[in-house]
Amino acid sequence: MKDWYLILRWSWRDLRKYWVKVIAIALVIGIGTGAYAGLTSTANWRRDSNEASMELLNMYDVRFELATDSSVAAGELAAAAAGIEHAAWVDDTVERLIRPTQVDASTAGETVLVPGEIVGVDIIDGGPAVNGWYTETGSGLTAADAGEPVVLLEEGFAFHNDLPKAGTITVSGGVELEYVNTAMTPEFFIVVPENTTSFAQGTYAGVFTSLETAQDLTGLEGAVNDLIVTVADDADRDVVATEIKNAITELGVGVNTIVREDDPSYRLLFEDVENDQEFFNIFALLIFVGAVMGAFNLITRLSEAQRREIGIAMAIGVSPRKIAIRPLLVGAQIALLGVVFGVAVGVLIGSLMRSVMDTLLLLPVWLTDFQWSLFFWVAVVGFIVPFLAAAYPVWRAVRVKPIEAIRTGHLAARGGGLAPLIKRFRLPGDTFAQLPFRNLLRAPRRAILTALGIAAIMAVLVGFLGAIDSFVGALDRGTTMVEGNSPDRMVVSLEGVLPVDHPGVTAIAEAESVDGTVPVLQLGARAEGDEELLLLVEVLDLDNELWQPALAAGSLDVGDNGVILAEVAADDLGVDVGDSVRVIVPVRSGENTFRFVETDLNVAGLHESPIRFNAYMDDAALTPLGAEGVANVVYANPASGFDSGDVQRELFGLDTVGSVQKATAASDDLDDLMAQFVGILQAVAFFVLLLAVLMAFNSASISFEERQREHATMFAYGVRVRKALRMAVVENLTIGIVATLIGFGGGLWMLWWVVNVTAAETMPDIGLVMELSPTTLFTVVVLGIAAVALAPLFTARRMRRMDLPGTLRVME
Amino acid sequence: MIELLNVSKRFGDGVPIVALADVDLKVEGGEFVVVLGPSGSGKTTLLNMVGALDNPTEGSIVVDGFDISKASRKELFEFRRKTVSFIFQSFNIFPGLTAAENVQFGADAAGRGDEVDPAVILDAVGLGDRLDQFPHELSGGEQQRVAIARALATGNPVMLADEPTGELDFTTGVQILELLQKQAAEGRAVLVVTHNREISRIADRVVELSSGHIISDGPPAEGKASLDELHW
Ligand SMILES: Nc1ncnc2c1ncn2[C@@H]1O[C@H](COP(=O)(O)OP(=O)(O)O)[C@@H](O)[C@H]1O
């Protein structure tokens, strides 16, 4: 027992001797495991939070939406649901009246004029039992508010427009309403209005009120047009859906059934999680792998330094198991600290992620507990690696004869490696120039492991920053094209398809705040090629003064049978400029009716926007489309002296106008979104950089110890410290260059993968192109090369203070 | 060439260990001096101070006309490059460099890389055919010869060897001594430290140390022996 006690005390001295390295290596493991847990946690958080939020607000299981413009008397829908065969399966039913409206939520500082909808429900119990309204602070509506001009405003809309928590808005018909609070509700967690796929949280207003108020506002006295239902846990939902649908149809109205998973908000909320997860998992894994490789390398070298002592112990006859204790205890300390740091880093990165998630996605419930289950497995690896790394040199040492272990000393004192290969290829310069490369080639495995560890980190950095660059680049291209030569251009949506000479349309051009308009017909079409794509075709005079799509290829001279596609759309369809593409277009067959016709269009050009569904045709095509002289959108440019707010205010007064938005509104929203996203990525990038610096520093520090005697000999021969440092820098520089090259290659591959595989799958509507900004290049090169190369300078002080006689006296 | 005046060296504070006490010593160029004494008598300490690896607590040391006890850090580096060259008991040659390159290193360090042909020097120490060998491919004696060749390549007038035969067998040790003796014959001041009385028999002069004091200084007691008379 006594000998164990001695060994323990001895190990304790080891730890005291190595504490800086122990902490630094533990940090490497901590960042690797913590970043993994932090980055991969968001998917679980979001899934849990989505579920919990849906649960809290009792999201519907089935929704029955009456056909456009249909309604029935209040009570009829609920009665229909109550009268079905399996009425016992129905838990709750809520009747609603939902009607589109225009909302003016302008404040003193800013004009906010958007389309939206009024949702009215019975508020006797303070709000709907299904699809509840969640108010973060304060109260919602009470029974006393029924029939009063009092509403709740959708939280996301208010948030994105910086609206106060309470205020007034004006809706269609010029009615002023008081909103007493802002509220969240499941159907608005993510807002996806028809006809766009862009982020619309700030440009579509949900106005929640009592059924009576909604009926007053819409002039539909006593009517409802929507029913939402929750079913019992053991119910067959589809049976309930069919029975209720049939019961409603019997009322003589058309009805559309939507189950929970098909709700656009619900669907996107969960789809988005999967996409994000895929994206973060790659990076998380790489950071982890890089850190593990780095830690393994560093610990092995630390343990290797005791090789001679191992030999001596063997010579004395100590059992290998006992010999392994000391290095393993160092390993244990690193492992333990690493796991502790891992939790800390995980919580830190997690809270960063959470703070961004919080503002990106407004949910009533956020469950962001530390994900122990995710952390557990990486922590296990993070815990085992130090042991393996510490034991490996012991295992190697105990296999050789003790005398060899004693004689060879630590690895650094050995010759060999690949050095013999190059001994005949002398590098230019004196022996000082040869030494750094010889040192590397002498221990190629170690050099490669060090380089690979740093390379993995560099790869993450290139992939990470490159992904940001590519997103930002795509957004910029989109914005540039949308702006064109009229950066302030407004997009005015008309209420339906109208003749361009309709007074309500000509009034737009005549508006005081407007100078220059272009009528546009927006059509949803479907293109068939290698893939089937939905297109949003804008038919306009491509020769107009105001705005044209910027082209990457082809020409604007498209004739009556040509189309301009996004590059990514052409790619996905498998067509190029000059080819023809099969498109199913709506051809106007009545005032407001269209029938679908299959036609072959000529791909006349490719535009520069990354948005896949944007396509353009010339107004010459209006004749074959049977839509001569009509439009459903008008581009309008603010006259000089007027801003977009003026145009919105003036045009909003026209009943032919549905909404007025800046053309760049969608991309501005995306920019905001990106800015926050980039924020997280940069925070993570910071940790990655820290990882690279830590590994470089540790490596330099261990190298210094391995070479102490060589340095002492040099100093005995009068070699200046500066020169010795220079050699160490050259050695690390070589590692840094190799690591950066490998890392760059790996990073580019990762970036390629993210852009062409992950993003193409998860965000098919955005055509990303691999991009690396000079800043990214600079960061990576500076960090990969400079930080690694300069790390030995940290050892300058120790070199200068080296006890020469003492170091030289060590006998081997 | 080497002149020590009243040199003392104490280690530690409190009750200091006196490694050298009031030592006076003078060595001329061409002299082959053996410093003899039991382990712990202060031999290495003496050598380290002559080589400017360490500084005395008291007294002055002048080597080749240069007072190292008064020199700056920078001057000491310069001194080590230009005046002394070390040979260590454990060789301390660079494992990453070949024999020839290790020798070249000595020349480079002294700033005379272009004037020296390592092949010629290695040939002189009997390693003309091992130029491209790495240290781990050489025996202990061969490694020590490389170390001597490296010291020679500096062209420095003072050669300091601390137990150069300590890790070698008898025959090899004798060969190393022969080499060192030859250097003295060529005009260098050669200071060899050993605890082995047998070695001191071939010296021109033996300085005997005991507990930091010089207890004798003069030709070997039984007269200078030739190499083939040695046995241990
Ligand atoms: N760095 C040091 N710190 C404390 N004591 C030392 C140091 N170096 C040497 N000594 C002491 O000085 C004395 C002489 O040492 P040294 O010159 O190495 O002896 P030798 O080489 O003759 O065996 C010894 O008692 C030794 O313990």
Ligand SMILES: [Mg+2]
């Ligand atoms: Mg000694």
